[in-house]
Amino acid sequence: MPDISILTEADLRALVKLDLEAVDVVESAFRALASGEVIMPPILSMDIPAANGEVDVKTAYIPGFDGFAIKVSPGFFDNPKLGLPSLNGLMILFSAKTGLVEALLLDNGYLTDVRTAAAGAVAARHLAPESVTTAGVIGTGVQARLQIEAAHLVRPFERVLVWGRDAGNAKKCAADLAESLGIEARVETDPARLVGESQLVVTTTPSRAPVIRADWLHSGLHITAMGSDQPGKVEIDPAVFGRVDAYVPDRLSQCRTQGELRAAIEAGQVEVGTVFPELGEVIAGQAQGRKFASDITFADLTGTGAQDTAIATHAVALAVTAGAGSRIAS
Amino acid sequence: MPDISILTEADLRALVKLDLEAVDVVESAFRALASGEVIMPPILSMDIPAANGEVDVKTAYIPGFDGFAIKVSPGFFDNPKLGLPSLNGLMILFSAKTGLVEALLLDNGYLTDVRTAAAGAVAARHLAPESVTTAGVIGTGVQARLQIEAAHLVRPFERVLVWGRDAGNAKKCAADLAESLGIEARVETDPARLVGESQLVVTTTPSRAPVIRADWLHSGLHITAMGSDQPGKVEIDPAVFGRVDAYVPDRLSQCRTQGELRAAIEAGQVEVGTVFPELGEVIAGQAQGRKFASDITFADLTGTGAQDTAIATHAVALAVTAGAGSRIAS
Numbered sequence: 250m251p252d253i254s255i256l257t258e259a260d261l262r263a264l265v266k267l268d269l270e271a272v273d274v275v276e277s278a279f280r281a282l283a284s285g286e287v288i289m290p291p292i293l294s295m296d297i298p299a300a301n302g303e304v305d306v307k308t309a310y311i312p313g314f315d316g317f318a319i320k321v322s323p324g325f326f327d328n329p330k331l332g333l334p335s336l337n338g339l340m341i342l343f344s345a346k347t348g349l350v351e352a353l354l355l356d357n358g359y360l361t362d363v364r365t366a367a368a369g370a371v372a373a374r375h376l377a378p379e380s381v382t383t384a385g386v387i388g389t390g391v392q393a394r395l396q397i398e399a400a401h402l403v404r405p406f407e408r409v410l411v412w413g414r415d416a417g418n419a420k421k422c423a424a425d426l427a428e429s430l431g432i433e434a435r436v437e438t439d440p441a442r443l444v445g446e447s448q449l450v451v452t453t454t455p456s457r458a459p460v461i462r463a464d465w466l467h468s469g470l471h472i473t474a475m476g477s478d479q480p481g482k483v484e485i486d487p488a489v490f491g492r493v494d495a496y497v498p499d500r501l502s503q504c505r506t507q508g509e510l511r512a513a514i515e516a517g518q519v520e521v522g523t524v525f526p527e528l529g530e531v532i533a534g535q536a537q538g539r540k541f542a543s544d545i546t547f548a549d550l551t552g553t554g555a556q557d558t559a560i561a562t563h564a565v566a567l568a569v570t571a572g573a574g575s576r577i578a579s
Numbered sequence: 580m581p582d583i584s585i586l587t588e589a590d591l592r593a594l595v596k597l598d599l600e601a602v603d604v605v606e607s608a609f610r611a612l613a614s615g616e617v618i619m620p621p622i623l624s625m626d627i628p629a630a631n632g633e634v635d636v637k638t639a640y641i642p643g644f645d646g647f648a649i650k651v652s653p654g655f656f657d658n659p660k661l662g663l664p665s666l667n668g669l670m671i672l673f674s675a676k677t678g679l680v681e682a683l684l685l686d687n688g689y690l691t692d693v694r695t696a697a698a699g700a701v702a703a704r705h706l707a708p709e710s711v712t713t714a715g716v717i718g719t720g721v722q723a724r725l726q727i728e729a730a731h732l733v734r735p736f737e738r739v740l741v742w743g744r745d746a747g748n749a750k751k752c753a754a755d756l757a758e759s760l761g762i763e764a765r766v767e768t769d770p771a772r773l774v775g776e777s778q779l780v781v782t783t784t785p786s787r788a789p790v791i792r793a794d795w796l797h798s799g800l801h802i803t804a805m806g807s808d809q810p811g812k813v814e815i816d817p818a819v820f821g822r823v824d825a826y827v828p829d830r831l832s833q834c835r836t837q838g839e840l841r842a843a844i845e846a847g848q849v850e851v852g853t854v855f856p857e858l859g860e861v862i863a864g865q866a867q868g869r870k871f872a873s874d875i876t877f878a879d880l881t882g883t884g885a886q887d888t889a890i891a892t893h894a895v896a897l898a899v900t901a902g903a904g905s906r907i908a909s
Binding site: 250253255257258259288290291292293294295296297299300302304306308310312317319321323324325328331333337338339341343345346347348349350353355357575577578579 | 580583585587588589618620621622623624625626627629630632634636638640642647649651653654655658661663667668669671673675676677678679680683685687905907908909
């Protein structure tokens with residue numbers, strides 16, 4: 250049987266960049282989702298309360314991709330006390346023709362970071378107004394940085410505003426973005442003013458109460474909310490649903506149970522069973538997202554197995570070209 | 580972060596034997612299942628019709644085990660045309676405390692073979708009559724051999740009868756068992772006679788129609804059916820349910836959807852919602868399996884994530900002791 254390729258986090262960080270190529274690969278996965286031919290089972294999820302831990306398994310088969318990924322994402326939230334990161338995990342790429350293991354991607358969550366940010370760029374590309382001069386980000390973690398860097402690939406804004414609960418973290422995040430993008434980046438202490446001054450806002454928090462209120466919205470705004478990925482999390486005031494011109498989930502079925510849509514349904518702002526076109530349908534031209542420059546648009550990203558298959562395939566293709574990684578007899 | 584241990588199929592075949600130690604480890608997993616403290620989510624399952632393939636993901640957290648396994652089992656049934664095995668896959672062992680990857684077990688299904696056969700031995704140990712002189716096996720594949728070898732560890736019978744659809748395969752299976760166990764082993768062309776002469780019968784087929792009929796049953800018989808692991812498969816005549824003294828599923832919820840119980844419910848032989856004590860409850864003494872030597876007992880094995888966690892933990896412990904496998908920086 251063929252050898253298995255092993256790629257470590259160091260290999261993958263050297264190979265896979267958050268660039269337009271990664272954005273295009275993730276976009277192709279969303280476009281495939283709209284074709285109805287993607288096979289994406291519900292997420293397998295297991296809580297381990299004894300260790301304050303959880304583990305999720307995602308997968309998807311995308312026609313046209315040579316492989317499919319299975320991603321295992323553990324989150325063990327007492328790890329920082331042990332000097333270890335909370336989030337870890339790996340992806341396994343299988344041949345879509347034979348089911349044989351092709352590659353083990355020991356990324357410790359790095360590829361998830363990249364494909365999540367790339368999805369933000371895809372949403373911005375298809376939903377944000379053509380002209381964005383100021384972007385805002387709510388949150389100050391890894392995704393705050395990566396989402397803004399990804400969005401800048403498709404909407405090269407001149408300025409970014411950062412809001413965070415912790416002033417020091419917000420300052421550090423703004424400094425990092427100023428350096429990585431070479432643009433003006435500053436802390437904004439009032440989230441309402443951040444939204445008011447931005448044409449593109451990304452929320453990146455694990456919040457359990459809304460961080461953006463409906464009365465802050467203004468014409469020509471696009472919001473991407475990517476923080477909510479499980480029941481109980483919410484970043485966007487449910488009243489926002491009644492105020493936007495287009496709400497676009499990454500995967501409707503997932504957003505109903507773990508996205509912003511879940512909270513809006515629970516709050517009675519959205520009827521159970523309401524159908525919204527998905528991001529892939531907007532990309533494929535089967536549905537229209539933004540119609541006018543003055544529209545308000547809202548993308549709800551919960552993260553899909555299709556993105557994992559796309560980024561894992563991309564990573565292995567880059568590794569083959571570069572001759573990177575090690576091999577082991579299967 | 581700590582290194583990750585990598586064990587190949589060759590490593591694992593050298594380390595992990597189908598012996599009483601493996602049977603005891605798997606038994607401990609079943610006993611833990613009865614405690615109600617095991618966390619075992621439903622199987623993630625994805626069909627890939629374009630490649631005549633499927634992939635299953637199983638996992639379970641067992642209190643008292645240091646790690647939990649996630650097992651990925653692809654089955655791609657056109658592989659033999661390419662000279663490749665249909666069944667493959669791997670297990671990943673994670674720390675139950677930190678969620679960090681501890682070991683990659685590239686077993687191509689070998690550990691599944693062992694833990695599946697070990698479960699058969701556990702069922703025989705707790706349900707078969709004390710005295711078994713003749714065992715019978717329906718089917719001639721890898722599990723036909725391993726199930727009989729495993730059962731022989733706990734019920735050292737003198738003779739084994741083999742029935743298969745293909746006479747040549749049956750002959751080969753009997754010859755292999757004669758050699759591995761050093762006992763009389765012969766083909767029996769009439770499955771009714773095979774059941775009639777045996778005190779312990781194991782069915783190991785992927786059949787979609789019953790291979791054992793209710794009117795073949797006799798007092799003092801134990802049957803383990805391990806072939807059905809998905810909707811549509813069935814090995815045992817549903818009328819058997821009304822004739823046995825104890826029906827014991829490995830996991831009731833799984834057997835309702837993919838075991839022999841599913842077919843019996845569909846046939847109207849068992850009421851929906853009927854509760855049967857599980858194998859773990861019999862092991863733990865919370866329920867009684869066989870009460871009399873003359874009882875007829877019936878174990879329904881669909882395969883559990885708890886067995887995977889048990890065998891993966893066992894394999895890694897043996898590897899540590901032997902200093903086997905290779906390591907890679909995580």
